[in-house]
Amino acid sequence: MSTRPSIDITLDGVSRSIEEGTTGTMLLADADGVVAMRVDGEPWDLERIVPAGAAVEAITLDSEDGLNILRHSATHVMAQAVQELFPDVNLGIGPFITDGFYYDFGGIDAVTPELLKEIEKRMKRIVKEGQAFRRRDITEEQGRAELADQPYKLELITTKGQGAEATASVEVGAGGLTMYDNVRRDGEVAWTDLCRGPHLPSTRLIGQGFALTRSSAAYWKGDQNGDSLQRIYGTAWASKEDLKAHQERMAEAARRDHRKIGAELDLYSFPEEIGPGLVVFHPKGGMLRHQIEQYVIRRHEEAGFDFVHTPEISKGGLFHTSGHLPYYADTMFPPMLADEETDAEGTVTRAGQEYYLKAMNCPMHNLIFRSRGRSYRELPLRLFEMGHDYRYEKSGVVHGLTRMRGFTQDDSHTYCTREQAPAEIRTQIEFFISILTAFGLSDFYLELSTRDEDGAKKDKFIGSDEDWQAATRTLEEVCASTGLDLVPDPGGAAFYGPKVSVQVKDAIGRTWQMSTIQYDFNQPERFDLQYTAPDGTHQRPIMLHSAKLGSVERFIGVLTEHYAGAFPAWLAPIQVRLVPVAEAFDDYVSEVAARLRERGVRVETDLSDDRFGKKIRNASKERVPFILIAGGDDAEAGAVSFRFRDGSQTNGVPVSEAIEHIVRVIAERVNDPAGEKIER
Structure with missing residues (x-):
């Protein structure tokens, strides 16, 4: 009989007592397919001891958390295989990502298809060997000693707690430092990496559902001034059958690639002479675009929106007032000087103003609202335009029509009272869905993006806690009333307020963010927007930003892939x-x-x-x-x-x-x- 004292915990919502010192492996020994546990909301390795009072949930391999742990474990196996081939390689970071994983390596000149095959072959051997993932807590001094020959890992240890990049969180995370050893059955340590985990109990659980997919150049911590690295990507699934299904989806996605179809159907092109992220529409593509815009414009007319038009360039001061500078400075095109005066010798006698290409339409719509006195009788006031915007996306991330530098937003801004906001948001969400449905999209859910409540990250959001809480509560209540599934997105809000986005699944099951509505209590304050209330006082309106298609160009890209170029007759350029x-x-x-x-x-x-x-x-x-x-x-x-x-x-x-x-x-x-x- 055990003499160890018992402790109380909650397992999958049910209270129970267990012996002190019980591990997750012992606690969940009778459960099928369990690869890790969630303790008080955080994923843990099964070999860790369950603390008193903990709320414990099982994590199975086929769950989202389980797949992420599987992919993170596959990353370690890949890095181990690479270091077998290149003992002097410098290890970077290796997170799981959507559908897969990657690892960054320094000291490798190139990754050829033959090298990928060799790495994958070695990974299969490591998987078959059934090495155990063993977690160790270490001090910073121990970490520096163990990783003395790994400069990138040493840098992560040094910068821990000093604002290290988010991508490095897979290595150091929060709290203390940990190492993971890959241990063979005879107890020999085969490989070690700095990591916060968790991992699978054994490499054998990775099974046959993984494959290496490609490689690319990368920079240490994403800094173009940093060291150049080789990034190797892979994908991992719970079974070989799931891997095959994923590969078939990828092949179908490649067949539907809107860039390929756009060229085949002579819809649009991306001339190098114009520049990355900029598109020209050919006659057939121009007709497709015209039909989409014409329909959306007509629907806005019917819904009571007022049409406006604003210039594509403005003095920089406007964007300081709105708060977009400095928050969005990196994604706005560099300023240009205008209005300079020079003398006959060319000497500047009066400095010019800084002008920016507009990256968003809301500041100019605020000036329209502020151009004269407004009464509560005018509210809600809905301003709409097909606004031409420009954002300085890095050339490496622009992607056809779905990530551009120049694009057109079906952008609207609604000014209303706080009391009107819930009904207006609900009406606009229904409006979004009716438009998307008309284009043949039908599988929707909502995503609620809120600010990050972490103290260090909270600074990127402006406004009082009370305003954020009230705005978030309003959006939560409206979303619940729609009956659609709601997925949280903490930290994904705009700097000025929370937002709801309509997420849409296409014909092959991929999810795209489409319509958005954002609750903004900051810009009305910054622009001193007012309306006269029934009692004669001046009140501050609430501002709702919304876009139905997101951007016209991106929407065309999504539709092209959804229909694989076989557009419905009402949209087809040639019917x-x-x-x-x-x-x-x-x-x-x-x-x-x-x-x-x-x-x-x-x-x-x-x-x-x-x-x-x-x-x-x-x-x-x-x-x-x-x-x-x-x-x-x-x-x-x-x-x-x-x-x-x-x-x-x-x-x-x-x-x-x-x-x-x-x-x-x-x-x-x-x-x-x-x-x-x-x-x-």
Whole structure:
């Protein structure tokens, strides 16, 4: 019988007593698939002793936390394999990331495909060996002694507690320092790394569900003035089957890449002569963009928004007033000087003003609100514009249409009373979803971004605790009333207030942030915005920032990938392609095309010298919604034959019936390809 005293804990919400000194491994020995535990909300290794009064939850391999621990453990195995090949390598950091992991290495000149294969081969051997991950608490002095030949690790120890970069938290974290040893079954330590953990009990649990994917250049701590490193990426999953499913998703995502499809369909391009992060829309892409903007503008008109327009450049003082400088200085284009005066010799006699390209529209909308006195009777006042904005994204992070330097926001700012804010936010969230649904998106949830309550990070947010708490509470209550799932995003708020974003899943299950609404109590104060209340006093309005598509360009990129370029007929740049079976029927298809144009349909006729089969293949490759074919029987009967995008065909449809069907599908904004077919 044990003589150790008992302690009280909570396991998965149920109170129980256990012996003092019980580890997670002992406590959860009978649970299936458990690889770690959560103690008072923090993930822990199973070998750690459970403290008295702790709230303990099991972490299984197939959970989000479990997968992150799996990926972090795979990172260590990869670094061990790399150091076997390059004993003098300098170890950087190795966090888990979405769907995978990476590790940074110094002292490797290049990572070839052959080297990746060799590293992966060694990883499989380490996994099969079943090395245990053992955690050790160390002092800073011990860490410096053990890592004397690892300059990056030494720097992490030295900068711990001095604002070390967030990415380094996988190494040092909060609290004391810890090392993790990879221990073979005979007790020999195979490899060691500075890390805060947690890890799997054994490398064997990594299994066969991992693969190395690519490498890239990186900089120590992301600083371009720092050392150049080699970053090796991998992916890891709970099973080999999950890995294969992920690889198939990645292959499908590559097939849907909007940059590739944009070139294939002649929609847009990114000329090097213009610069990174800037796009030109070709005629077909311009038409697609026009249709999207036209629809969104009309919906804003119907919803009672007032249209405004503001310049794309402004004095820097405006952005100091709004608070964006210095908070957003790194993402704004460098200032330029204007209004200088010089004498005949070219000497400056009057200094110029600093002007900035605008990165956001809200400061200028505030000036419109402030341009005259406002009454409570005007509220809510909703100002809207298709604002052209510019942000100085680093060239290494710009990505097609989804991360740009120049973009167009369907941006609105609503000024209302505090009492009006909840209803206005709820109305706008419903407005967002109705617009996104019209474009064929349907799988939504909400994300609530709040400020980081950590003392050191709190400084990047402005405003009183009371204002933040009131704004956050309002958004939480509105989100709960929508019935949509709500996911917290602590630390993700704008510097001036919390926000709600609508997250959307596309056709292959990827999540995109779309519409956002932000609760701002700071800018009305900074711009001294006022309205006259019913009692005659001057009150401060609440300001709600919102964008429905986010940016038009990014939305086009998302839609292109969602539909794999096969846009619904109402959006497609070319809605109908008429193809004569032979030259003899050129006049007939031209007449049908003319009738379609009269009804507002975007139509082309293929009267080229290509063979009939090639004309059909071309139309199919260009994802034209309706291919209308006409031959002798069709011309004689006053009919056409439909060929749809899935290759099916409906023959002998009278021209009038064909036109009415096409016009109806377009007018009803049918997004389901099955709804484009004609029933006969």
